[in-house]
Amino acid sequence: MAALLVLLVLVKSCQGIVYNYSNECKIYKLGYPIDEARILAATLTDEQADSLIAHQEHDTIAIPLLGERYFIIDNFHRYIAYHKNDTTDAPLDVIVAMVNMGRDRDWESSAVPCDTSMGQLMLVNGRHYLDEHYKPDSLVTFNKNYCYEGQKAQRAVVDAFMTMQKACKEQTDAQLMVNSAYRSYKDQIGTYKRSPKGYAARAGSSEHQTGFAIDVTSRQHPMRWPFDTSEEGIWMREHCHEYGFILRYTQKQSQIFGFAYEPWHLRYVGLETAKRIHDEDITFDEYYAYYIEPHTKSKGTK
Ligand SMILES: [Zn+2]
Incomplete structure (x- = not known):
């Protein structure tokens, strides 16, 4: 009996020691x-x-x-x-x-190559960059009635834009126009030099190099800022996700996160992703970090 009691005390104190660790x-x-x-x-x-x-x-x-x-x-x-x-x-x-979004890091010193295998979901920003040789495989030219100066983009983007502009025309009577679409690494060097600070990405950091981004205005409001408050500009913001586009830099997000508001810059991500980003009211960077990156890491592809 006494031996059992000693054993119990020993076990208990042993558990205490283990618990401390x-x-x-x-x-x-x-x-x-x-x-x-x-x-x-x-x-x-x-x-x-x-x-x-x-x-x-x-x-x-x-x-x-x-x-x-x-x-x-x-x-x-x-x-x-x-x-x-x-x-x-x-x-x-x-x-x-x-x-x-990685905003707690210095983007330049922590920069990583963009995972281009993600296709329409590839993330390009100041931290995820494309090299000077990256060029989309197949670019399609927009019909000249719907763009200024012959612009090109990925096939899915051109098709989605055409469907979107048709719906916009029916509902607002305005004609959406593509101002700028695919830009090569070299083109972007020039754009960066010409643009006011904060309004153009450095070469390699621009979504335009992916062929999945377009800058849109309208025939009625060809300048970017009146387009922003025009009926068709508002229509595009409210409906672009129905065609697989997201407004990449919204006003609300720019106020919270401090990046420049670009009411004309659309990024094509496909219907499912565009709907989710719209419904959850998040940036593409947040979407990528939460819904994509953990899965690519676990597969060992990144
Ligand atoms: Zn743009």
């Missing part, structure tokens, strides 16, 4: 309430928990972060680091969006 206990000792420590220990990978413990990270946003719509576990530490350095008091959803 658990992530739950170590996270609890950082200052988190026990129920939060339990949630964090169950959610984080061992590597992430080790890092949290090593950096003595105790942050009030740790638990609320886990409930964010676009939370990506691999970005956990970057969200916390962003929050610590943030002087703007950004809400959690903005912190998550900024980090997911």
Whole structure:
């Protein structure tokens, strides 16, 4: 009987020692309430928990972060680091969006080649770049009645634009026109030099090089800014997703994320993606980070 009691005491104290080595206990000792420590220990990978413990990270946003719509576990530490350095008091959803888009990094020094195998879903921005040799396989010229100066784009883009402009004409009586579509790396060097600061991407960082981007105005409002407030400009913003396009840089997003508003710049991503981006009101960068990148990483293709 006495031996059994000694054994029980030994097992209990042994369990205590083991518990001290658990992530739950170590996270609890950082200052988190026990129920939060339990949630964090169950959610984080061992590597992430080790890092949290090593950096003595105790942050009030740790638990609320886990409930964010676009939370990506691999970005956990970057969200916390962003929050610590943030002087703007950004809400959690903005912190998550900024980090997911890679805006917490210096884009030039952390730049990565664009994964062109993604086709119409390839991401090109200041961080994901195309090299000077990239050119779409097959470019189609727009009918000259619908573009200025003979523009070219990928076949799917030309077809979708033609369907969209027809619907716009029927509903607003205005004729949409393509101002600019495919631009080579070399063309973009010139565009960048000619454009006001913030309104053109550096060569290699422009979606126009993919052949999936078009700048649109109308015959009635050929200049970009009156087009923005014209009936057809508003129609295009509201309906372009029905044809597989997204407005890449919206006014609302520019106010939140600080990039230039471009009411004329459409990006073709296909019907399904365009609808989701429209319905969820997110940027393509956020869409790519949340819906595409984790899957390409797990397949080892990136
Ligand atoms: Zn553009």
